[in-house]
Amino acid sequence: MIGVSSGRLRAYLRAGVLSPEHGQRGELRFSFQDLLLLRKAEELVRQRIPPHRVRMALKKLRARLPDTRPLTGMQLQAEGSSVVVHEGNTRWQAESGQVLLAFNGPFTDPESAPMAMLPSRSAVPSGGDVVPPSTDEIYEIGCDVDEADPEQAEASYRQVLMQAPEHADAHINLGRILHERGDLPAAEAHYRQALAIRSHDPTALFNLGVVLEDQGRNDAALEAYASAITVDGRNADAHYNAARLYDLAGDYGAALRHLRICRDLSRAR
Numbered sequence: 001m002i003g004v005s006s007g008r009l010r011a012y013l014r015a016g017v018l019s020p021e022h023g024q025r026g027e028l029r030f031s032f033q034d035l036l037l038l039r040k041a042e043e044l045v046r047q048r049i050p051p052h053r054v055r056m057a058l059k060k061l062r063a064r065l066p067d068t069r070p071l072t073g074m075q076l077q078a079e080g081s082s083v084v085v086h087e088g089n090t091r092w093q094a095e096s097g098q099v100l101l102a103f104n105g106p107f108t109d110p111e112s113a114p115m116a117m118l119p120s121r122s123a124v125p126s127g128g129d130v131v132p133p134s135t136d137e138i139y140e141i142g143c144d145v146d147e148a149d150p151e152q153a154e155a156s157y158r159q160v161l162m163q164a165p166e167h168a169d170a171h172i173n174l175g176r177i178l179h180e181r182g183d184l185p186a187a188e189a190h191y192r193q194a195l196a197i198r199s200h201d202p203t204a205l206f207n208l209g210v211v212l213e214d215q216g217r218n219d220a221a222l223e224a225y226a227s228a229i230t231v232d233g234r235n236a237d238a239h240y241n242a243a244r245l246y247d248l249a250g251d252y253g254a255a256l257r258h259l260r261i262c263r264d265l266s267r268a269r
Helices: 006-015 032-046 051-064 135-145 150-163 168-181 184-197 202-214 218-231 236-249 252-268
Strands: 075-079 082-087 090-093 099-102 115-118
Touching (some): 006 051, 006 135, 032 075, 051 135, 135 150, 168 184, 168 202, 184 202, 202 218, 236 252
Antiparallel strands (some): 075 082, 082 090
């Protein structure tokens, strides 16, 4: 509906700016407020603010606001490479908390007036030290360039795994890049590492099934699809792939059963 890739959506979830609920089958159900916030975030991205900076700004803004006040109620605009919050006559940077003040002077156009920034105490590192990006920030950078620059994304995911070997999402995304490149054994290894960390991850289970199938290991692939369906019974792609493998194995009853489920799920979308 909004054009957000699955990798970027996972990054928003990890940043904690969305509040989906879990359905009866464990699926994520996003509220109307979540959709509005995603649309607002993507508008900022289209105004040339890097997606990881949009997420960081929303994450820090969420931490500053009371729980009763939704992010969608804030007026957010892109100014240069920053997300700026407008509240009445006050303007401040969402990411740093710095207040922007317009000086009075010989400027008739308020848009062209120079701005001064008053940093909040918490926004200034002690001793002027530069704080290196966290592993989550590096992961989010990888998600931002995943489709446009897979090599840069791969480097980001590898850097994350050097610092945090238990980062399941980085294993999944790196595995997918290697999978698309044709390095099937390496992709399989990363999917399995993700499952060793998070055994019921539906994306890792489904991707493992695909990479096993691509290697001609249909029985093992079918087991992976079955596990993915157990975790998420509404995974239409897993039902379809399972139906195809059952058909190849001559189990036409099972193939038809999964095809019917796939059809019903597709109609329900």
